[in-house]
Amino acid sequence: MARILRWGAGISGVILVGFGVWLFFSVGLDKSDKIASSAGLFVGVAGLAVSIYSVIIARRQAAAPPTTPAGGQPRIEASGEGSVAAQTIFGNVVTGDHNHLNTN
Numbered sequence: 213m214a215r216i217l218r219w220g221a222g223i224s225g226v227i228l229v230g231f232g233v234w235l236f237f238s239v240g241l242d243k244s245d246k247i248a249s250s251a252g253l254f255v256g257v258a259g260l261a262v263s264i265y266s267v268i269i270a271r272r273q274a275a276a277p278p279t280t281p282a283g284g285q286p287r288i289e290a291s292g293e294g295s296v297a298a299q300t301i302f303g304n305v306v307t308g309d310h311n312h313l314n315t316n
Contacts, residue, residue: 235247
């Protein structure tokens with residue numbers, strides 16, 4: 213998929229450069245500058261719209277509560293030697309081999 217996007221971007225760039233060269237030689241510098249400025253305005257407005265939409269989507273995803281499995285509680289798993297899995301911890305926690313907590 214990324215390869216297709218790179219090729220598409222490259223081909224689009226070549227087409228746009230070719231169009232700019234043709235525009236320059238066919239209508240002259242002054243008129244092609246005005247056309248390019250107008251086109252740049254529309255591209256800028258479209259970019260602004262896409263960025264605002266992206267911010268809105270990102271905020272919605274950040275505000276959404278995390279999904280949980282059917283049981284209602286998230287599933288916590290740990291595997292391997294010395295692994296620890298914890299969801300809600302209140303107080304002191306000590307992990308590792310032969311470690312202990314002195315509360316004196």
